[in-house]
Amino acid sequence: MLWLRTVDPINVLLVLGVLAAFGLAGALVMRAVEGRARRALEGQVLALWEALALARQDLRLEVNERGERVLHGTVRGLRYALSLTPSLAATVSVQGRIVRVPAPRLVVWTGHDLPSWAPRLTGRVRTGHDEFDQIFTVSCDDEALALATLDAGVREALLGIPGAGLVCDEGRLTLVTALEERQVDAEFVDQVRAVVAGVCAPHDLAAPER
DSSP states (O other), X not given: OHHHHHSOXXXXXXXXXXXXXXXXXXXXXXXXXXXXXXXXXXXXXXXXXXXXXXXXXXXXXXXXXXXXXXXXXXXXXXXXXXXXXXXXXXXXXXXXXXXXXXXXXXXXXXXXXXOTTSOOOOEEEOOSOHHHHHHOEEEESOXXXXXXXXXXXXXXXXXXXXXXXXXXXXXXXXXXXXXXXXGOOHHHHHHHHHHHHHHHSOGGGOSOOO
């Protein structure tokens, strides 16, 4: 153990200081690289959403002072908002108000891992659409109303949205997805329109526009 007594504590501190400096420098470089990549991605997304809004009369892009983007859309006089999901990083969700009376109260989800904000409904219903029923579990408190709400257009639209999950509660529609902002395109917007029109509009106005 002689070597322990011959090591200069000052040299040890110097070595540790150099290692710490290298580690800090590396972390700062990585943070700068990540920051540039994030800004580049945000610029790409902004350009994409701007082009989408300019190409469609049913969309309007809003960017707040924090740089957060929201696409405001309308379908059959109904308004909806498409933006990042606050509780799910980097994924897109849609919010809308249900005008249909009575307003459906239902959850369309894959698996049993519901978000904490979703209502726990005990009723279960099968739509008769084999592919849809294999993928989604439909929970509701009114079976007839749930079936009337989840018409063929809504089911097909939900099947076409990656990671789709639908919650209708207290007159509000929330549609969550597994899509990132840069994956938002005209096809996705059309699928969202089909869901909003089918779920939120009065029954006699819920049919797709021609």
